[in-house]
Amino acid sequence: MATTSTPGGAAPRTSLWGRLDERIGGYAYIAPFFIVFGLFGLIPILFTAWVSLHQWGALSDPTFVSFDNYARLLADPRFWNAAFNTLSIWVISTVPQLILALFLAHVLNETLLRGKGIFRMAMLVPNITSVLAVGIVFSSIFGRDYGLMNFLLESLGLNRVDWQASQPSSHVAISTMVMWRWTGYNTLILLAAMQAIPRDLYEVAAMDGAGRLRQFFTVTVPQLRNTIIFVTIVSTIGGMQIFTEPLVFGGTQQAITGGAARQYQTLALFLYEQGFRNFQFGYASTIAWVLFIVILGFSVVNLLLTRRIARD
Secondary structure: OOEEOOHHHOOOEEOHHHHHHHHHHHHHHHHHHHHHHHHHHHHHHHHHHHHHOEEOOOOOOOEEOOOHHHHHHHOOHHHHHHHHHHHHHHHHHHHHHHHHHHHHHHHHOOOOOOOHHHHHHHHHHHHHOOHHHHHHHHHHHOOOOOOHHHHHHHHOOOOOOOOOOOHHHHHHHHHHHHHHHHHHHHHHHHHHHHHOOOHHHHHHHHHOOOOHHHHHHHHHHHHOHHHHHHHHHHHHHHHHOOOHHHHHHHOOHHHOOOOOOOOOOOHHHHHHHHHHOOOOHHHHHHHHHHHHHHHHHHHHHHHHHHHHHHHO
């Protein structure tokens, strides 16, 4: 028993097990998470930081070089090219994606729409589809000789486009793949937030003479500020780590380098190239840590914006 009675109506005395349960019981419940995170998250991160301070090849022992890898990375034009490609693909994919997701969520939130459950389930289909299958299909769609996009361009009297050859065209093709995969996911998040908006706000706006369009911009969008910031930051973090789409889009050995001129090589592909093709583990770890710092910076910005909006 956890407690024992004492004569004279005194307060019950807690047993040793009861006192231990009160003090460490809560920690024991959350311990599995921290153990798993420590083994598969924190320790690899710290080990990667240690490796980034060393020169380490496949057939050589690690040699301490301090921050030379970081200085080398910042002076490497391939790194800045990969950073530009990553940022460009993120802008082209994320901005239209979030606008389209907001529109689709508004449509699915309409009370007169029938079959909402079917449409909502359809929104998740791209997200649960294999990324490899998506990449293969879209690589065929944007094929140079027999692709659907070039067929449509020729039907409109325009010239064919070699989508892999140039930087702008390859970024558009890869961004289309990203948009198709993640628009439905963001739509459902925005839809859930829309359904939490009190209907009284819309009734008051209607009484003031606001039409449907004005209600959307004066009631819906302001109420979704926190959610919009959340999906923007999540999309940014995902965009910074984009890997599979450009890898499958290349379809050849040049896929790892992002084409012959590195026209669509992202930071994740550059990291993979240095670590698993060139076996420069120290340099690859440096890229990983720089990428981690960038993502951490976006997370801090998200936290500060959310707190400021909450105060307002």
